[in-house]
Amino acid sequence: MAFRARHLLGIEPLQPLEITTVLDLAERYVELNRRTVKQSDALAGMTQINMFFEASTRTQSSFEIAGKRLGADVMNMSVAQSSVKKGETLIDTALTLNAMHPDLLVVRHPSSGAVNLLAQKVDCAVLNAGDGRHEHPTQALLDALTIRRAKGRIQRLTIAICGDIAHSRVARSNLILLGKMENRLRLIGPPTLMPAGVADLGAEVYDDMREGLKGADVVMMLRLQKERMDGGFVPSMREYYHRFGLDAEKLSHAAPDAIVMHPGPMNRGVEIDGDLADDINRSVIQDQVEMGVAVRMACMDLLARNLRRERGRKIAETLV
Amino acid sequence: MTILFTDARLIDPETLTETRGNLVVADDGSIAGPWSGAKPPKGATVIDCGGKCLAPGIVDWGVKIGEPGERHRESFGSAGAAAAAGGVTTIIARPDTLPAIDTPETLEFVTRRAAGASPVRIRHMAALTKGRDGHEMTEIGFLLDVGAVAFTDVFAVCADSKTLSRAMTYARSLGALIVGHPQDPGLSAGAATTSGKFASLRGLPAVSPMAERMGLERDLALVEMTGARYHADQITTARALPALRRAREAGLDVTAGTSIHHLTLNEFDVGDYRTFFKLTPPLRSEDDRQAVIAALAEGLIDVIASFHTPADEESKRLPFEEAAAGAVALETFLPAAMRLHHGGHLSLPQLFRAMARNPARRLGLPQGCLSPGAPADLVLFDPDAPFLMDRFRLRSKSKNTPFDGARMEGRVLGTWVGGAQVFQAEE
Numbered sequence: 001m002a003f004r005a006r007h008l009l010g011i012e013p014l015q016p017l018e019i020t021t022v023l024d025l026a027e028r029y030v031e032l033n034r035r036t037v038k039q040s041d042a043l044a045g046m047t048q049i050n051m052f053f054e055a056s057t058r059t060q061s062s063f064e065i066a067g068k069r070l071g072a073d074v075m076n077m078s079v080a081q082s083s084v085k086k087g088e089t090l091i092d093t094a095l096t097l098n099a100m101h102p103d104l105l106v107v108r109h110p111s112s113g114a115v116n117l118l119a120q121k122v123d124c125a126v127l128n129a130g131d132g133r134h135e136h137p138t139q140a141l142l143d144a145l146t147i148r149r150a151k152g153r154i155q156r157l158t159i160a161i162c163g164d165i166a167h168s169r170v171a172r173s174n175l176i177l178l179g180k181m182e183n184r185l186r187l188i189g190p191p192t193l194m195p196a197g198v199a200d201l202g203a204e205v206y207d208d209m210r211e212g213l214k215g216a217d218v219v220m221m222l223r224l225q226k227e228r229m230d231g232g233f234v235p236s237m238r239e240y241y242h243r244f245g246l247d248a249e250k251l252s253h254a255a256p257d258a259i260v261m262h263p264g265p266m267n268r269g270v271e272i273d274g275d276l277a278d279d280i281n282r283s284v285i286q287d288q289v290e291m292g293v294a295v296r297m298a299c300m301d302l303l304a305r306n307l308r309r310e311r312g313r314k315i316a317e318t319l320v
Numbered sequence: 321m322t323i324l325f326t327d328a329r330l331i332d333p334e335t336l337t338e339t340r341g342n343l344v345v346a347d348d349g350s351i352a353g354p355w356s357g358a359k360p361p362k363g364a365t366v367i368d369c370g371g372k373c374l375a376p377g378i379v380d381w382g383v384k385i386g387e388p389g390e391r392h393r394e395s396f397g398s399a400g401a402a403a404a405a406g407g408v409t410t411i412i413a414r415p416d417t418l419p420a421i422d423t424p425e426t427l428e429f430v431t432r433r434a435a436g437a438s439p440v441r442i443r444h445m446a447a448l449t450k451g452r453d454g455h456e457m458t459e460i461g462f463l464l465d466v467g468a469v470a471f472t473d474v475f476a477v478c479a480d481s482k483t484l485s486r487a488m489t490y491a492r493s494l495g496a497l498i499v500g501h502p503q504d505p506g507l508s509a510g511a512a513t514t515s516g517k518f519a520s521l522r523g524l525p526a527v528s529p530m531a532e533r534m535g536l537e538r539d540l541a542l543v544e545m546t547g548a549r550y551h552a553d554q555i556t557t558a559r560a561l562p563a564l565r566r567a568r569e570a571g572l573d574v575t576a577g578t579s580i581h582h583l584t585l586n587e588f589d590v591g592d593y594r595t596f597f598k599l600t601p602p603l604r605s606e607d608d609r610q611a612v613i614a615a616l617a618e619g620l621i622d623v624i625a626s627f628h629t630p631a632d633e634e635s636k637r638l639p640f641e642e643a644a645a646g647a648v649a650l651e652t653f654l655p656a657a658m659r660l661h662h663g664g665h666l667s668l669p670q671l672f673r674a675m676a677r678n679p680a681r682r683l684g685l686p687q688g689c690l691s692p693g694a695p696a697d698l699v700l701f702d703p704d705a706p707f708l709m710d711r712f713r714l715r716s717k718s719k720n721t722p723f724d725g726a727r728m729e730g731r732v733l734g735t736w737v738g739g740a741q742v743f744q745a746e747e
Contacts, residue, residue, distance in 0.1 A: 012521075091637055111639030113525035113593030132641070134521030172523060196526065199516030 003302045006310070007119045007126040010135035011176040019177060021238060023145050026291065026298035030145075033069070035295055042204045042301045043072035046103040049319055051093075052129070053109040056262055058289070059129050059138075063106045066296035070304075072104065074275075088116060089123055098122040099300050103307060104140055104300055107131075125303040127296075133169050136154050139263055140173035142295040144181070146263040147218055150259050155180050160254070163222035163244060164233075166195045170263045171222055188212035189244060191299050193224075193234045209243065216254040221262045224271050237270055249272040251282070259284045321345045322364040323739060324355055328700070328724035331375035331713075333673035334689045343374060345696040353692040359402070362490040368585060371701055372733060375672045376688050377409025377440075377697035378653060381577060381625040382474075382499075382553060384646070385411070385442075386717075387430060389418025393631040393718050396430075399650065400438025402715040404743035406651040407699035407732040408626075410441040410687055412679065413451070416474040422447035424462040433688035439742035440735075443685070445470045448487055457487040460496050470681045472499035477601050480507045482540055488548035497549045499681065502560065503601060505619040512641050513602045520586050529557040529604060533624045536560045537574065537660060540567045543574060551682060552576040555621055557603050558611035565620060571599060575682050577623035578612050581647060585609075587724060595636045595643035596722045602645075613665050616674060618711065622682065624674040626653040630718030648716045652723045656705050658730030668703065696739040705731035 002021040005013065032038055048067040052060050060076065068073040077097075090109070097105065098121065105126045107115045130136040148154040159178055159181040165171045165187050175198075178185055183190045185203040187194065189196075199205050206212030213219060224240065246260065260276060260283045266275030268274040277283050323345040331337050346352040360366050373610060380403070386393035401413055415421035415436075421430060427446055434442040446468035450456045453476070458470060471491060477500075478484040491498050511527030513519040521524035536552060540563060543550045556565060557577045568576045581599055586606045590597045597603060604612075615621045616642025635645050649656070657675060660666045666674075680688030687697050711724040735743035 089634070089637070109639070113641075114639035117508065117637075117639060131523075132639075135523070148555050168409055169523060172521065195520035196515040196528070197520050200517045207517070 004306065005303070006306060008137050008299055009116050009119055009128045011137045011140050011173045011180070012135070014180070016180050019141070019144065019180065021103060021277065022141055022295065022298050022302065023148060026141070026294040029294040030291065033290070038069050039071065041071045043067065043070035043304055044107050046072045046175070047101065047305060048072040048074045048104040048106065048300070049097055049102045050076045051097065051108070052077070052104045052108070054130070056108055056129070056318070059108065060136065060296055061308065062289070062292045063129060063296055066293050066300060067104070067152050069293075069295055070300060072300070074134055084139070090118060094118045094121045098124070104303065106134065124146060125307050127299060127303065130169055133167055134170070135145040135173045137171040137173050138292070138296050139175040140297055142288055142291040143174055143220065143261060143263070144177055145291045145295055146261065146289060147259070149287070149291070151217060153181065157217040158184045158186070158215055159218040159253075160186040160216040160219065161220045161222065162212070164193045164224045164248065165189050165198065165222070165223050165227065166193045166223070168222050174220065175201060176278055186212050186216065190234055190240070210253045213250060213254040214257055219246065219251065219254055219260050221260065221272050223263065223265065223267060226267075241270055245269070245273065246276060248276060250277065258282070261285065261288060263288070299320055321739070322367045323696075324360045324364045325374055325700075326366060326368050326376035327371055327408060328369035329371060331373050331672050332690050333376065333669050333677040334691060336667070336669040336673065338669060339658075340371070342680065343690065345736070345739045347739070349658060349696055351690060351692055351694050351696050361612060372700055372702050374669060374698060374700050375668070376409050376676040376690055377384045377699045378675045378739065379410040379412065379685065379688050380408045380650065380653065381412040381623055381630065381679040381683070382414055382629040384416060384630060384648065385627065386630060387417065387433060388426070393632055394716055395499070396434045396437035396442065398542070398715060398717045399628070400440050400442070400630065402650040403440045404654045404735045405715055406737050407654045407701060407735055408440060408650055408699035409699065409735060409737050410439070410443065410470060410680070410685065412683065413442055413446040414442045414444050414474050416476070420447045420452045422450050422452065422458045424459060424466045425650070426469060427463055427466050431442070440737050441731050443483045443683070445472050445499065447471070447472045449478060449483065452476045452481055454483055457490060460491055461494055464494055469685070470497040470499050472501070472553070474614055475501050477501055477503050478504040481538065485542050485546055488542055489547040491544055492548045495549065497551060499551045499553050500539045501531050502539055502552050504531040504534035504538075504557065507531040507534065507738055511602065512588050512598060513590065514604050516605060518590070521591070522590070526577070527602065529559055529608060529650060530559045532601065533560040533563055536563050540572065540574065543567070543572050544570070554579050554582065554585045554601065554627065556582040556601055556612060557608045561611060561615050562622065568620065575622045575626050575678075576620070578616065578621050579627045580624055580649060580653055580723065581627070582609065583613055583616070583624065584656045584659050589722065590640075593640040595638065595640055596647060596718065596720050596724065598640060598643055598645045599647060600645040613660065617666055617670065620672065622678040624657065624671070625679070626650060630716055631720045632718055636642045636720050646720070647722050648714065648718050648720055650716065651714050652709065654699070654701060654732060655728040655730035656723065658728070659702060662729060696736055698736040699732060700734040705729065707731060726735045
């Protein structure tokens with residue numbers, strides 16, 4: 001077995017072989033999810049808690065469905081109704097939940113590194129569902145699976161990531177994953193939304209969409225949050241769309257069979273043209289959502305196996 | 321009581337020399353000078369140093385003590401005990417307390433409390449503006465009268481240049497020393513790390529090292545305009561050095577310091593979001609660290625200080641962005657400085673010039689040297705003794721040291737303040 005991790009906190013600690021292990025297993029869950037009866041017992045009897053300190057509909061429901069299809073008891077805890085609002089610290093919340101003996105903890109938090117901190121304090125397996133601007137590993141894995149299914153491989157592709165790179169954990173996780181798999185990476189966006197030092201990470205940086213898209217096999221668009229558009233980082237929504245919004249004309253500079261991706265939720269008319277997003281010949285945005293469930297099932301399955309093995313070993317040690 | 325230190329490796333930061341010899345401390349608590357007699361002076365206590373180093377006690381410029389307001393983090397008693405164990409004989413305390421030390425009454429209060437509680441000397445800096453909020457200057461004259469050694473708003477940069485220029489102009493008329501924190505407040509707002517590849521990978525809000533140069537250039541322009549005496553608390557980047565050099569060459573009354581952490585650690589030490597490495601300013605790149613060491617060796621930077629900042633577990637056990645900045649350092653200051661010695665960057669006399677003589681001289685204190693007549697504030701230490709740092713053995717009330725678990729060299733064997741021993745290492 002090639003997947004040894006205790007937690008899934010990010011793509012950074014994963015080996016390429018671990019990444020392909022997740023993708024291969026996810027393929028099997030894609031098949032399962034397309035059946036009428038979508039049940040597996042991989043997590044039967046286990047408890048999964050989804051702890052979202054930041055609002056999320058898509059990721060949270062994806063994790064919830066993934067857990068339920070694997071037979072886990074799933075509980076959702078969203079921050080709006082939790083004691084975090086009453087001033088409880090992250091660590092105390094984690095310790096409280098830990099005392100309830102969950103097996104899988106799915107966490108999203110607005111601060112970078114918060115999920116790593118939490119993972120140090122609990123006994124269960126922790127899945128990072130996005131921490132600040134740091135990582136969003138399951139998103140990168142589902143993007144990789146989508147690309148592999150569309151392109152037949154996940155190596156030696158020219159992949160352009162466009163938009164708000166600086167504030168995007170999706171961009172970071174993808175940059176690391178696709179870099180590990182030896183692809184040619186391009187980052188395209190206004191310089192105000194480009195993090196410092198990215199050129200050293202092995203990506204080519206462009207501030208011209210047409211130039212950056214030239215010959216690209218995959219075009220990944222990122223969401224631009226509305227509050228960043230009113231003069232703080234870019235002058236206005238319309239200027240941004242004019243220069244960096246993906247439309248058919250800009251896409252024509254990419255490879256003729258280039259696919260278009262977006263992690264959602266989309267701002268139609270801001271970073272992507274509505275018709276293009278719906279074009280089934282180019283857009284794989286709906287596939288990404290489908291792969292999301294399968295990849296999350298694969299990740300949780302693998303972490304649960306490791307957890308069982310670790311617990312089994314501990315019991316064996318007490319017997320000796 | 322007269323003391324004779326025999327067989328000591330005397331570290332003299334004044335002459336930048338190391339000599340093997342004896343040193344006599346007179347019974348009034350001052351240094352009497354070398355001794356070459358065959359027998360010890362009458363009635364003298366003889367301390368055999370066994371070839372270990374005897375140096376002037378450290379004058380640590382910029383120590384945060386939690387009095388008033390945060391005694392659970394550090395009190396004068398605990399800071400004093402930590403200082404004695406670390407070879408620090410004079411603490412220059414910061415006014416970023418709750419409330420700030422911004423009135424003569426508060427200053428008198430803390431001076432009185434410190435005198436009874438601490439085995440080492442404690443002198444206070446006072447706030448430059450009321451409440452350290454950068455709007456109105458404090459009573460600089462009265463504060464000088466009750467013993468303020470310098471004026472600073474610590475890490476709260478005075479954003480309003482007009483207020484700062486007036487405070488500088490007024491301070492000049494009294495000869496008061498102003499300590500600035502060179503940092504552009506706008507550019508550095510919200511930053512937890514130095515911008516670059518590492519900060520980008522970790523997804524942390526970051527500040528360009530340029531913010532330090534911008535802050536320094538602004539302050540130096542105001543110094544040129546007003547003629548004030550100025551000390552930059554921490555220069556930590558290569559880009560700020562040319563500005564400092566220009567000011568020196570132009571003859572401005574400017575000195576600069578840096579922190580022991582920025583000399584011994586770099587941005588990568590933060591690793592997996594370790595909040596004990598979150599400092600103000602944030603740790604810099606390795607290139608910056610090397611440039612600052614070179615500037616220190618050359619004498620462009622005058623002072624090394626610990627910027628001891630106690631923080632409780634609650635304020636550190638948070639996500640990196642939200643965690644408190646700062647590290648305790650009174651007890652790790654000397655062993656950390658030994659890394660620069662063992663690394664061949666700075667000699668022991670050069671180190672004690674920056675840690676004792678220069679700060680004392682700039683603040684107008686008689687400490688920091690081994691010259692006859694100077695107060696016998698001394699530290700006896702073994703620069704080579706290795707140990708494993710365990711934060712729970714620190715005497716500080718707060719245990720937030722970045723050196724927890726680190727292998728260090730340099731052990732304080734004994735500390736004297738005014739000829740009286742305040743610390744003796746356990747065997």
